[in-house]
Amino acid sequence: MKVGFIQCTVISAIFAIAGYLLFSSASFNTHIPLTVSGSLLLSGILTPWLASLLNSTPSSSSESSNSAITETLYVGNLPYRANESAVKEYFGSFTDVQSVRLMKDRKTGKRKGYGFIEVLTDDIETVINKTNDSIFQERTLKVRPAKDKVEHA
Template sequence: MKVGFIQCTVISAIFAIAGYLLFSSASIEAHVPLTVSASLLISGILTPWLASLLNNSPSETAAPSTSSTTTETLYVGNLPYRANESAVKEYFGSFVEVQSVRLMKDRKTGKRKGYGFIEVITSDLDPVIAKTNDSVFQERTLKVRPAKDKVEQV
């Protein structure tokens, strides 16, 4: 079971309330801001620990994957602007095991830019590129290449 943002927020709120009740009901004379701060500190320490325990449950790690665990990233250009991550993942999933999809958006408008990056689980990109480059997806001819490493600016 993967623990997401909402679950971590709920867990954090439970720890914060429990900490507040613990500090406020104790015989310690403390002001409200102090008890709230202490309970939030406790929840900030315990929540990531509990989330990491839940995310690494043995039921998920018990079944080893039969596919290669090497991940590679593909650049995909000329994507339709209406395409979403799940549609792209489904399309490429018929060719290779897809780990994640990131479609780029304009920061100001929030509209898609027509390209993205797909992280796939494979040790050899050549067959995937051969099958998907110049293929038609939602009436657009895709351009698929190995993604270049992002260069850090100094």
């Protein structure tokens, strides 16, 4: 489980409140500035420790995928009848597929015959070599690295 900024802020606030309650109890008999300082010191010490403890979850699957990066592939010449799950299943036999987006015509809603596949791999060229010019549902696929989307001003 990854702990983000908001979670760290909430954890820090909980420790600050707990520290304030601890330092403001009758047994310490301290002034308010010292109470607030003590609670902030307590939260400053404990929050990073707890966050690092929560962020370090040993898992064999996450260790093996640390070297892999997410890449996006352009896939052309897709059959119009192909759906996202069929494309994901086909490419899943070659690499770890994160997502599939098949493009559709805005007016008709029909597929355009191309799409984008997000894959998790450390060797994108091998995936391209295995899938480019391969046959999928009686069509020869064209697979390339996707280009970055250019925004028009």
